[in-house]
Amino acid sequence: MNVDKLKIIDLFAGIGGIRLGFEKFGAECVFSSEWDKYAQDMYELNFGERPFGDINDIEPNDIPDHDFLLAGFPCQPFSIAGKQLGFTDTRGTLFFNIEKILETKQPYGFLLENVKRLTTHDKGRTFKIIIERLKGLGYTVYYKVLNTLDFGIPQKRERIYIVGFKDPIHFKFPRPTGYHQPLSDFLENEKDIPKNYFVSEEIKKKRFSKVKPNHPFPSVWHENIGGNISALPHSCALRAGGSYNYLLVNGIRRLTGREMLRLQGFPDTFKINVVYTQIRKIAGNSVTVKVIERIAEEVINALKNNMPKQSFKQLELKTKEKQFHPCF
Numbered sequence: 001m002n003v004d005k006l007k008i009i010d011l012f013a014g015i016g017g018i019r020l021g022f023e024k025f026g027a028e029c030v031f032s033s034e035w036d037k038y039a040q041d042m043y044e045l046n047f048g049e050r051p052f053g054d055i056n057d058i059e060p061n062d063i064p065d066h067d068f069l070l071a072g073f074p075c076q077p078f079s080i081a082g083k084q085l086g087f088t089d090t091r092g093t094l095f096f097n098i099e100k101i102l103e104t105k106q107p108y109g110f111l112l113e114n115v116k117r118l119t120t121h122d123k124g125r126t127f128k129i130i131i132e133r134l135k136g137l138g139y140t141v142y143y144k145v146l147n148t149l150d151f152g153i154p155q156k157r158e159r160i161y162i163v164g165f166k167d168p169i170h171f172k173f174p175r176p177t178g179y180h181q182p183l184s185d186f187l188e189n190e191k192d193i194p195k196n197y198f199v200s201e202e203i204k205k206k207r208f209s210k211v212k213p214n215h216p217f218p219s220v221w222h223e224n225i226g227g228n229i230s231a232l233p234h235s236c237a238l239r240a241g242g243s244y245n246y247l248l249v250n251g252i253r254r255l256t257g258r259e260m261l262r263l264q265g266f267p268d269t270f271k272i273n274v275v276y277t278q279i280r281k282i283a284g285n286s287v288t289v290k291v292i293e294r295i296a297e298e299v300i301n302a303l304k305n306n307m308p309k310q311s312f313k314q315l316e317l318k319t320k321e322k323q324f325h326p327c328f
Contacts, residue, residue, distance in 0.1 A: 012034065015042045020292070020293075029047075034053075069105075069109075140166075140169065146159060148291055149180055155263045161295060163295070187249060210228065219231040222247055238286075
């Protein structure tokens with residue numbers, strides 16, 4: 001395994017947010033899988049390859065050898081915004097596809113991502129099953145809930161991250177930075193935004209009648225299930241199934257596709273080639289690249305800190321072997 005060029009596979013890839021985070025540290029993707037056509041279109045445009053489709057349609061043995069498995073497996077079965085059916089939902093059972101690939105291909109490690117609710121679903125039993133199965137495959141497992149808001153980006157997005165290694169090496173999740181960039185750095189120039197992003201006077205009037213006075217500017221206005229409005233200096237979590245007016249900038253317009261990708265840590269060089277309805281869904285399902293970058297950095301550090309010990313042992317063995325070899 002070359003730590004400076006880890007071979008990775010990108011499962012339930014979306015538009016490649018986890019891949020981007022690891023590629024920053026030299027990783028090479030040898031296989032990707034994503035079933036959504038529109039996400040495939042964007043992935044292909046930005047990475048030059050079209051992901052394999054449904055993960056159920058490929059045998060684990062047919063997946064290339066790799067060092068690290070990366071997967072943001074479907075979160076809807078465990079999400080507070082969904083029905084929380086867990087493993088009774090067919091999407092929930094996709095975790096077992098991951099388990100089968102790990103068992104068959106035996107990569108050195110993995111990174112899995114899901115919603116925070118996974119940890120408490122079914123009184124914690126679902127998460128316990130997942131961790132036990134990963135440990136049962138021989139992995140040392142670490143997990144932690146991290147919030148995008150703590151890593152420089154103004155979006156409150158809590159997700160569970162699970163990291164595993166074949167060896168019992170020490171790993172620590174990245175520490176929160178304790179601050180985030182101002183929302184204004186992520187918003188496009190208002191005068192450049194098309195009129196169809198702006199809400200009707202009726203919706204605007206309704207929002208302004210409910211929001212508290214002296215709210216921050218700029219701000220993202222969030223309407224909860226009860227109809228209450230919060231105007232915050234950051235965005236609430238982008239959601240694939242959120243209504244069109246779930247989040248409004250300054251109470252008057254919807255976020256643009258570019259703004260949503262920025263709030264997920266994607267660079268402006270990342271190209272968009274799908275319609276607005278699809279970019280909303282794609283961004284809502286994505287990971288935050290900046291958080292993945294920090295985790296990837298800690299993974300690389302953990303591997304490098306472990307490698308010298310292995311190398312030293314190998315060197316020691318070779319030295320002992322030479323001592324017993326007669327000289328001619």
